[in-house]
Amino acid sequence: MTSISHRAGTRKRSAAAVAIPILMWGYAAIVLAPLLLVVLNSFRTTREIFADPIGLPTSLSFESYTTAWNEASFSQYFVNSLTITVASVVLATGTAVFAAYALGRYKFRGSTLLSIFFLSGLLLPFRLAIMPLFLLLENLGLIDSRIGLILVYAATGVPFSVFILSAYFRQLPSELTEAARIDGAGEFKIFGRVMLPLVRPALATVAVFQFVPLWNDFFFPLVLLRSTDKWTLPVGMTRFFGEFQADWSTLFAGILITLLPLVILFLVATKQIIAGLTAGIGKM
Amino acid sequence: MAVTTPSTERQVRPKPGKGVGRTAPPWKTLALFLAPAFLLYAIFMVFPLAQALFFSLFEWKGTARGGFVGLHNFGELFGRFPLNEQLPRDLLHNTIFFIGTMAIQVSLGLLFAVLLQGNRFGKQFLRTTYVLPFMISPLVVGYVWSLILNPTFGPVNTTLKAIGLDALARPWLGDPTTAFPVVILVNVWFWLGFPLLLFAAGLAAIPEDYAEAASIDGAGPWQTFRHVTMPLLTPVFGTVAILTFIRAFNVFGLVWALGGVDGGPAGATDVLGLLFYRTAFRGGVDAFGVASALAVVMFAIIFGISMLARWWFSRLEEGLT
Structure with a gap:
């Protein structure tokens, strides 16, 4: 009796040993297939794609890339996306690191309230503020301006940066700062010379993690930017898909230009991005 | 005074390894540290949201503000055609979008997280692959799938035709009956990596002796999973549910790319995000008032329900410990 049930157990286990990898690699294939299709079809001509949507490129043609880059203004969109995203990340992280230091290292009157004020931003649906924001930027002369968009983006990045960095500052030992204090260092010197070098890993997490949603955002530039020469990649993409409707080869090249920087960033900084994605767990 | 005294005591006897709670520097120094982030965040986010x-x-009238009208804009929002039909319809769409996404991504996400934990070969590669779509812009995800699902030249339909399943080939995004379910499935492809990561982190945090203790008590793998692992994952379920809810009610670019600004075909894929955009920037002369009313309604739904859910999940957690 026992030997039979034991054997049944082994059979069950070996069935699982076959089924599980099929399931896991099968789903990986479902994830990768559309992306692979984008890469392969960007090197094929539109005629080839229409004749057979799934197929390998017969020759390596970069024509679709030059068309997307030059004629469809992707060079302009790309530069805009890059400058706007980098400037926003620098501004958000650069201001948040100071606030996070004060909130993470000290308890003072109102510090809890301030922490809640910053943290609430993790849950607020900011797009709903678009109309007051639109009028505010109009009054400041910052509609259709990359600077206006950078300020808005930086503001959306502040809550997450403060959240991660203040938690990181809180964990740091105080021996080093005490030693510096005894040597007569002021608050800014302690911050700059002692604490800032110690939070570098958290700064990397925060910066990399903010890059992704800003690079991908479509809503704010759609409303706040008008001139096509200021557009970022996602907004440019809407025009591109109308104009190049019949030129699939170029469409695939444009898609690849848009998502390649993020794929590279993700592969290079997997650790930081996964840390950022899982940071909210249990603290929500 | 009452505030400073205890912290001075703490400076005399500092907690080992912790610098928190020490006497704060003078308020002018603190203000210099806090002001830039505070002003940026308050002026460009919190203040406009409150406004x-x-x-x-x-x-x-356009962007010019007139007199106080009380709840008139809310009356317009719920009473004026076509808003009075679109608003309930889109509310239902967002709800279905949330429930559909949640059902698939929680079951699949948890399944893959569990399988990934037990898997040795290719663990890193698989995890990276599953999360990869989550890095792509929603708009780009939508455009990629609109090409794949194209009725004439898309690989889905041509493959179905090539293997003799012509009857199944259809204009997936052009047919009102299939369009919205397809949008949900595309969204699952896009998001699945995120709940998976959260579940994986939750599973990794459970000490191994719990499962060992359960198996010594005679529990099988399923019983251990059901009665030991699942309850310990309650906070993760809470986080996943709340974040999915917020994202589901904010969905915009994905649907824009798949169904256009009107959520086509025939409004089958229309959602609150698109309705809000259209009301605010493609509406009539009083658009700002009516769209602000819609913003308030959406804010109440998104923020209110996510707060309620947080409270409910934290009570659930307390009940377990």
Whole structure:
């Protein structure tokens, strides 16, 4: 009796040993297939794609890339996306690191309230503020301006940066700062010379993690930017898909230009991005 | 005084390894540290968000604010055609979008997280692959799938035709009956990596001796999973549910790319995000007032329900410990 049930157990286990990898690699294939299709079809001509949507490129043609880059203004969109995203990340992280230091290292009157004020931003649906924001930027002369968009983006990045960095500052030992204090260092010197070098890993997490949603955002530039020469990649993409409707080869090249920087960033900084994605767990 | 005394005591006897609670520097120094982030965040985010409520109570002519009109804009929002039909319909769409996404991504996400934990070969590669779509812009995800699902030249239909399943080939995004379910499935492809990561982190945090203790007590793998692992994952379920809810009610670019700004075909894929955009920027002369009213309603739903859910999940957690 026992030997039979034991054997049944082994059979069950070996069935699982076959089924599980099929399931896991099968789903990986479902994830990768559309992306692979984008890469392969960007090197094929539109005629080839229409004749057979799934197929390998017969020759390596970069024509679709030059068309997307030059004629469809992707060079302009790309530069805009890059400058706007980098400037926003620098501004958000650069201001948040100071606030996070004060909130993470000290308890003072109102510090809890301030922490809640910053943290609430993790849950607020900011797009709903678009109309007051639109009028505010109009009054400041910052509609259709990359600077206006950078300020808005930086503001959306502040809550997450403060959240991660203040938690990181809180964990740091105080021996080093005490030693510096005894040597007569002021608050800014302690911050700059002692604490800032110690939070570098958290700064990397925060910066990399903010890059992704800003690079991908479509809503704010759609409303706040008008001139096509200021557009970022996602907004440019809407025009591109109308104009190049019949030129699939170029469409695939444009898609690849848009998502390649993020794929590279993700592969290079997997650790930081996964840390950022899982940071909210249990603290929500 | 009452505030400073205890912290001075703490400076005399500092907690080992912790610098928190020490006497704060003078308020001028603190203000210098806090002001830039505070001002940036307050001026460009919090203040405009609060203003939206205020805006909804006034008459608007373009971007010029008129007199106080009370709840008139809310009356327009719920009573004027076609808003009075689109708003309930889109509310239902967002709800279905949330429930559909949640059902698939929680079951699949948890399944893959569990399998990934037990898997040795290719663990890193698989995890990276599953999360990869989550890095792509929603708009780009939508455009990629609109090409794949194209009725004539898309690989889905041509493959179905090539293997003799012509009857199944259809204009997936052009047919009102299939369009919205397809949008949900595309969204699952896009998001699945995120709940998976959260579940994986939750599973990794459970000490191994719990499962060992359960198996010594005679529990099988399923019983251990059901009665030991699942309850310990309650906070993760809470986080996943709340974040999915917020994202589901904010969905915009994905649907824009798949169904256009009107959520086509025939409004089958229309959602609140698109309705809000159309009301605010493609509406009539009083658009700002009516759209502000819609913003207030959406804010109440998104923020209110996510707060309620947080409270409910934290009670659930307390009940377990």
